[in-house]
Amino acid sequence: MNPIYNQQVEQAFDAIRQEAISKTKAAKNEDIPEITIGKATCGLAAGALDTESAFKEALAEQGIQARMKSVGCIGHCYAEPIVIIDHPASGFPPIFYHQVTPGKARMLVKSFLLDHDPLFEHLLGAMRENEMIPQVLDFPRFQFEKRIVMEQSGFIDPGKIEEYIARGGYSQLVKVLQSDPEEIVQGVKRSGLRGRGGAGFLTGAKWEFVSRAEGKEKVIICNGDEGDPGAYMDRTILESNPHQLLEGMAICAYAVGAGRAIVYIRAEYPLAVQTITQAIQQAEALGLLGKNILGSSFDLEVVVFQGSGAFVCGEETALIKSIEGERGMPQHRPPYPAQSGLWGMPTVINNVKTFSSIPAIVRNGPEWFSEIGTKTSPGTAIFSVVGDVVHPGLIEIPMGVTLRHLIFDVCGGIPKKKGFKAVQIGGPSGGCIPEALLDTPVDFDALNHVGAMMGSGGMVIMDEDTCMVNVARYFLDFTQKESCGKCTFCRIGTHHLLRILDRITKGEGRETDLEQLETLSQDIKRGSLCGLGRTAPNPILTALRYFRDEFEAHIFEKRCPACMCRQLTAYYIDLDKCARGCDACVGSCPVEAIFTTKDRKKGIDQTLCVKCGECMTACPEEYSAVKKVSPPDLAPIVERPDK
Amino acid sequence: MITLTIDNREITAKEGATLLQVCLDHDIYIPHLCYLEGMEHAAASCRLCFVEIEGVAGPVTSCTTIVKEGMVVKTDTEVVRHLQRASLQLLLSVHHVDCAHCPANRKCALQDMAKFLKVGLKPKYLEQHLKEPEIDQGHPYLDYYPNRCVLCGRCVLVCKNSHDRPFLTFAKRGLDTVISFYEEDRAEMPCDECLACVEICPVSALMKRKVG
Numbered sequence: 048m049n050p051i052y053n054q055q056v057e058q059a060f061d062a063i064r065q066e067a068i069s070k071t072k073a074a075k076n077e078d079i080p081e082i083t084i085g086k087a088t089c090g091l092a093a094g095a096l097d098t099e100s101a102f103k104e105a106l107a108e109q110g111i112q113a114r115m116k117s118v119g120c121i122g123h124c125y126a127e128p129i130v131i132i133d134h135p136a137s138g139f140p141p142i143f144y145h146q147v148t149p150g151k152a153r154m155l156v157k158s159f160l161l162d163h164d165p166l167f168e169h170l171l172g173a174m175r176e177n178e179m180i181p182q183v184l185d186f187p188r189f190q191f192e193k194r195i196v197m198e199q200s201g202f203i204d205p206g207k208i209e210e211y212i213a214r215g216g217y218s219q220l221v222k223v224l225q226s227d228p229e230e231i232v233q234g235v236k237r238s239g240l241r242g243r244g245g246a247g248f249l250t251g252a253k254w255e256f257v258s259r260a261e262g263k264e265k266v267i268i269c270n271g272d273e274g275d276p277g278a279y280m281d282r283t284i285l286e287s288n289p290h291q292l293l294e295g296m297a298i299c300a301y302a303v304g305a306g307r308a309i310v311y312i313r314a315e316y317p318l319a320v321q322t323i324t325q326a327i328q329q330a331e332a333l334g335l336l337g338k339n340i341l342g343s344s345f346d347l348e349v350v351v352f353q354g355s356g357a358f359v360c361g362e363e364t365a366l367i368k369s370i371e372g373e374r375g376m377p378q379h380r381p382p383y384p385a386q387s388g389l390w391g392m393p394t395v396i397n398n399v400k401t402f403s404s405i406p407a408i409v410r411n412g413p414e415w416f417s418e419i420g421t422k423t424s425p426g427t428a429i430f431s432v433v434g435d436v437v438h439p440g441l442i443e444i445p446m447g448v449t450l451r452h453l454i455f456d457v458c459g460g461i462p463k464k465k466g467f468k469a470v471q472i473g474g475p476s477g478g479c480i481p482e483a484l485l486d487t488p489v490d491f492d493a494l495n496h497v498g499a500m501m502g503s504g505g506m507v508i509m510d511e512d513t514c515m516v517n518v519a520r521y522f523l524d525f526t527q528k529e530s531c532g533k534c535t536f537c538r539i540g541t542h543h544l545l546r547i548l549d550r551i552t553k554g555e556g557r558e559t560d561l562e563q564l565e566t567l568s569q570d571i572k573r574g575s576l577c578g579l580g581r582t583a584p585n586p587i588l589t590a591l592r593y594f595r596d597e598f599e600a601h602i603f604e605k606r607c608p609a610c611m612c613r614q615l616t617a618y619y620i621d622l623d624k625c626a627r628g629c630d631a632c633v634g635s636c637p638v639e640a641i642f643t644t645k646d647r648k649k650g651i652d653q654t655l656c657v658k659c660g661e662c663m664t665a666c667p668e669e670y671s672a673v674k675k676v677s678p679p680d681l682a683p684i685v686e687r688p689d690k
Numbered sequence: 691m692i693t694l695t696i697d698n699r700e701i702t703a704k705e706g707a708t709l710l711q712v713c714l715d716h717d718i719y720i721p722h723l724c725y726l727e728g729m730e731h732a733a734a735s736c737r738l739c740f741v742e743i744e745g746v747a748g749p750v751t752s753c754t755t756i757v758k759e760g761m762v763v764k765t766d767t768e769v770v771r772h773l774q775r776a777s778l779q780l781l782l783s784v785h786h787v788d789c790a791h792c793p794a795n796r797k798c799a800l801q802d803m804a805k806f807l808k809v810g811l812k813p814k815y816l817e818q819h820l821k822e823p824e825i826d827q828g829h830p831y832l833d834y835y836p837n838r839c840v841l842c843g844r845c846v847l848v849c850k851n852s853h854d855r856p857f858l859t860f861a862k863r864g865l866d867t868v869i870s871f872y873e874e875d876r877a878e879m880p881c882d883e884c885l886a887c888v889e890i891c892p893v894s895a896l897m898k899r900k901v902g
């Protein structure tokens with residue numbers, strides 16, 4: 048396609064932008080307070096809708112006028128429902144409130160909106176610098192983060208295209224429409240951007256391949272399948288800033304000469320599907336997508352395809368099969384999608400985060416991007432951090448930050464004063480990294496080097512109470528179930544791995560098991576057809592590499608060092624700590640295994656105990672008398688008095 | 691025509707031919723299950739046909755490799771044999787080994803490969819896992835034996851090629867994967883006359899149901 052050097056595009060867009068700016072200005076009435084609520088899935092799950100209704104009711108009751116605004120996710124999922132109140136008349140800056148329950152909402156309306164008391168005990172911080180309240184931007188989390196993809200997440204209303212446009216959105220597409228497509232491809236290549244969907248393939252190289260592919264029709268696909276358990280980066284971006292993604296896709300389509308684009312989203316993400324569908328309609332209505340974009344000769348039809356949710360459908364060739372209406376099974380590559388993809392057309396397939404990085408790269412230039420992060424992995428990484436960590440949530444940090452910094456400084460470290468055990472990175476087929484390697488920088492190559500992988504950004508933090516054999520078992524259980532069943536190594540091999548791990552956690556491990564796990568893992572990695580099988584053994588291989596002693600303890604001593612594997616663990620009550628006459632644990636036991644001793648303390652009948660751990664939770668903290676031991680025969684025997 | 695070297699033999703082959711086919715045509719046996727002569731896109735699912743190629747990292751499947759001028763191929767290296775044995779043993783670990791009562795006895799692809807690779811039919815280290823039930827009689831004309839099936843996919847492919855559309859398909863996931871068929875009006879099904887799948891199956895996992 049030839050560049051569209053014409054003033055018309057520029058003028059057409061200018062009118063749209065002016066209108067967007069005046070529309071957002073008009074909406075933002077300085078005289079009344081503005082209440083902003085995070086309504087991405089994380090917010091909704093925490094009860095944002097109830098909070099919203101509580102605000103509305105309280106406002107009506109008090110007869111206060113205020114504007115309610117909906118935004119996506121700001122990344123601090125631990126603090127949801129999050130509400131930001133801008134109340135200029137109070138003299139305070141906009142304030143960030145966390146965990147705003149309906150009750151808190153009513154209180155805020157009365158105290159803050161009416162009486163100008165911001166309720167210091169409930170706020171997290173202010174949204175800009177001021178003399179009265181510490182600014183959230185000064186908190187470590189905000190300080191260490193660097194937001195490119197998530198810059199506007201949680202600040203704009205994803206349902207209003209004018210907010211994106213008013214903040215400069217779509218102007219990169221306008222710029223691109225007036226340049227040579229080849230220049231765009233080369234720029235993306237020079238930026239060094241690597242695909243954020245897992246493998247880290249150079250995005251510009253992929254685009255170049257498709258742009259040079261012969262004549263036929265071309266297509267681009269956004270991979271929003273996101274099947275990793277516990278990962279929600281892509282969902283959040285789809286829900287929080289859909290237009291940034293669409294702009295990135297439009298730029299790509301123009302650059303490679305594609306007239307069709309598909310956003311593939313798993314059907315389990317209804318809000319994401321709805322948000323992106325609405326966004327496409329809004330962009331089409333303004334002439335930013337569809338036929339003759341901004342009066343130019345560039346057409347782009349964008350549709351949403353809802354995937355049926357199998358993990359393996361995130362693999363690009365399986366994803367393409369599933370769009371074609373066939374069973375989502377991976378195919379041998381080559382041919383790569385870039386050569387022959389959907390319906391045989393040259394196809395660019397990129398992750399949500401990859402496309403969403405594009406507008407910023409075009410705006411600031413490839414050199415700007417390549418200077419962020421590390422030399423071989425420029426830009427930022429987005430992780431959904433979950434598990435035993437003080438501040439779970441979505442974070443965007445420059446590549447190259449060490450794991451230690453990320454876990455302890457950005458995310459607040461391990462809760463309850465417990466020790467760190469391992470971090471699992473890269474989704475179900477990532478690796479488990481121990482304390483000793485926490486200074487590994489987060490980038491594609493360094494993570495591969497230690498046996499993990501970047502994956503698409505899932506990160507699970509585990510504390511000292513975690514059994515690594517059990518963790519490996521957990522991930523294998525997932526991949527084994529999700530194997531598409533096509534090829535021998537993955538279908539049958541992962542099943543045997545799981546069987547062996549199962550045995551080990553039950554104390555039935557054999558001497559030959561470790562060697563077998565290793566050989567089988569290597570064979571599966573080597574022999575499997577697609578990335579799922581080729582990476583599925585990673586959790587086992589890294590666990591064996593870094594936590595071998597735990598496997599040995601299970602097999603040779605029938606002991607689970609973390610006291611997590613039920614068959615290898617027993618609960619008992621420390622009689623020195625147990626408080627005479629206290630009954631707290633008795634009712635908590637579902638099988639009546641707890642009895643009272645002669646001197647009115649408690650004991651556990653090991654023959655009845657199902658090891659649910661309820662008594663441990665029930666025992667008041669000041670006594671902490673319930674203990675766990677492994678192997679189980681270490682539990683002191685307490686005689687049950689005859690009835 | 692191009693020239694390549696396979697196991698130190700110089701061989702000429704047609705351009706665009708698959709390496710596996712070239713080997714088989716020259717009596718160089720490579721274990722394989724899912725490959726069918728003339729197939730457009732190799733399924734590459736059985737993971738048996740490995741070879742090593744000079745200058746290429748790691749073993750590759752020969753059914754997906756197109757021969758190239760000057761290619762140097764080894765079909766009998768330690769790494770190749772190790773992977774082939776591992777793959778075959780995995781298949782056998784979920785296979786009901788009951789040769790005496792099996793119609794495929796003596797014309798069975800698994801027996802042939804086990805002999806060639808010197809692998810026992812009952813793998814030592816892997817626990818046997820069999821599916822229930824032993825026979826699936828859901829199909830109006832065919833009996834399907836999931837514990838014989840190696841999921842090579844040949845039946846699905848010949849079915850699709852023989853009719854405008856497939857009547858057979860893979861179903862379920864992971865270890866539970868089986869061959870199944872699309873629910874259909876009996877009268878619409880060409881199976882009784884066709885039986886292409888029964889003929890192509892290397893292990894007699896699909897059989898025409900005996901009536902009476």
Ligand SMILES: Cc1cc2nc3c(=O)[nH]c(=O)nc-3n(C[C@H](O)[C@H](O)[C@H](O)COP(=O)(O)O)c2cc1C
Pocket residue numbers: 241242243244245246247248250270271272273274275358359360361362363364396397398399401402503577578579
């Ligand atoms: C089992 C498996 C699952 C995958 N799941 C996803 C996914 O959910 N999202 C994604 O973007 N890429 C996923 N990928 C990677 C894709 O195959 C593909 O490499 C990616 O979409 C390319 O985009 P990128 O270059 O922007 O990373 C998966 C790969 C495998 C092997």
Ligand code: SF4
Pocket residue numbers: 359376377529530531532533534535537538575576577578579580581
């Ligand atoms: S590696 Fe697993 S998921 Fe991939 S094709 Fe083979 S069986 Fe299917």
Ligand code: SF4
Pocket residue numbers: 838839840841842843844845846869887890891892893894895896
């Ligand atoms: S039934 Fe036979 S041909 Fe079909 S997949 Fe199974 S083994 Fe292969």
Ligand code: FES
Pocket residue numbers: 721722723724725733734735736737738739751752753754
């Ligand atoms: S014949 Fe090549 S993988 Fe089956």
